[in-house]
Each structure stands twice: as structure tokens, then as C-alpha cells.
């Protein structure tokens with residue numbers, strides 16, 4: 702790869718990072734502006750960590766404070782009791798997962814969360830690091846000395862045979878090169894490799910066909926990871942113990958999952 706290619710790669714990644722930093726900056730800026738104007742500052746979530754994952758009387762609003770998304774939500778995720786979150790588009794599912802990930806703090810109530818390194822967060826559009834396939838797989842918490850055979854095996858497991866047989870140290874612009882479905886499988890490979898105590902999957906398999914999605918979830922349930930998923934396909938229900946349905950007008954309903 703030439704120098705100019707590498708530069709454009711850096712710039713593309715830099716844009717993603719800048720967008721993230723800018724949106725966090727806007728949140729901080731908003732809080733400061735409200736303080737300066739003498740307006741009441743948006744109430745902030747109380748966060749208790751490290752603790753097993755739970756929310757108590759959680760109320761979430763959009764970052765601009767314009768709209769309340771979720772009201773008085775309480776649930777606990779006991780180890781192995783995986784939770785599936787459903788609800789129509791725009792209802793606040795991703796906002797809830799961002800709150801759990803610690804990226805969203807406009808609201809009230811209490812969030813209990815494990816330590817950051819005990820949780821892996823898989824958004825719908827995976828975050829791919831700049832670097833080699835090996836670095837993708839190891840991001841963010843894997844043991845850097847993981848042997849090559851293990852890395853190749855996990856790529857096979859998520860149905861990425863071409864990548865499994867390629868040079869793991871070749872650097873490429875993976876976000877540009879791979880389809881979203883392939884990126885999602887790569888992110889899932891991280892999950893199967895790292896097997897964190899907790900994982901949050903926000904429509905993390907949405908670009909895959911049902912068969913591939915089912916295969917991945919089947920493998921995930923064979924690990925010790927406790928997961929919270931956002932998803933739509935009825936075929937996902939069987940892999941979860943509870944279903945949280947978010948409704949319009951900030952309603953919610955928690956039920957035991959039954960797949961029939």
C-alpha cells in the first residue's frame with residue numbers, strides 16, 4: 702500500500718473518531734451551556750460499578766433533552782439469563798444499549814454495570830480498528846499472545862473462510878473492503894474469541910441471513926458470556942431467557958421468552 706493510501710486510510714478513520722468525539726463534546730457543551738444560562742442541568746444517571754448488570758427506575762431522554770424515550774425501567778440480568786430487547790424503530794433500543802455501555806447519561810435512575818473490560822459492545826455497524834486482521838480480532842481486550850491457530854479457527858467458526866486462510870498481519874482498510882455482513886461476522890469473532898462476562902449486541906447480526914445468525918448465536922450460548930441483544934427476528938427468541946419490549950409512549954414490558 703502506498704503512502705497516500707495509508708494517509709487516506711488514516712483520514713477516514715480519523716473522521717469516524719472525530720464524529721464520536723464531537724458528539725461527546727456536544728453533550729458536554731450542552732450541559733455547560735445550560736449551566737451558564739442558569740437552566741436546570743439535565744439530571745444524570747447514577748452509575749454504580751462494578752456491579753452485575755441492572756437498571757433501576759431508569760428514565761432516558763434524547764441528548765438534547767427534547768424527548769423522553771424510556772420511563773421508569775427496571776431489570777436485572779443474572780448470569781446466563783440473556784435478555785432480548787425489541788420494539789419498533791426509533792423507540793429507544795440503541796439509546797438504552799448506549800446507556801448500558803456508559804455512552805449516554807441524560808436521564809435519571811440508577812445503572813449498575815460491570816467493569817468496562819468485562820463487557821463487549823457490538824453496535825450494528827462494527828467499529829473496525831486501523832490495522833491487521835489480527836488486530837481486529839484482538840480488539841479491545843483479547844490476550845495479544847493468542848496463537849494463530851486459535852485466530853484462524855474463530856474466523857472459520859463465523860464463516861469467514863477466506864479471511865481464515867489469509868495473512869493475519871496484512872494491513873487493509875477493512876471497513877471499506879468488507880461488506881457489513883462480513884464486518885458483523887468479524888465483530889462476532891471478537892466476541893467468541895474474548896468471551897467477556899457480558900456482551901451487548903445492538904442488531905449486531907442484522908445484515909446476516911437467518912441461518913448464519915442462528916449459527917452464531919448457537920455458538921455464543923456455548924460460552925460463559927451473558928448477553929443483552931437488540932433484534933427483530935423471532936428466531937432469536939430461543940437464545941434468550943427474557944424479552945424486554947419497548948413500546949411507544951415510553952411503555953415497556955418484561956416477559957419470559959417462549960419461542961412458540
Ligand SMILES: Nc1ncnc2c1ncn2[C@@H]1O[C@H](COP(=O)(O)OP(=O)(O)O)[C@@H](O)[C@H]1O
Nearest residue numbers: 763764765770789790791792793794795796797
Ligand atoms: N444524539 C441524538 N440527539 C437527539 N436525538 C437522538 C439522538 N440519538 C438518537 N436520538 C433519537 O432518539 C430516538 C431513539 O433512537 P434509537 O435509540 O436509536 O432508536 P432504536 O434503536 O429503537 O431504533 C430516535 O427518535 C432518535 O432520533
Ligand SMILES: [Mg+2]
Nearest residue numbers: 794795796903
Ligand atoms: Mg437502534
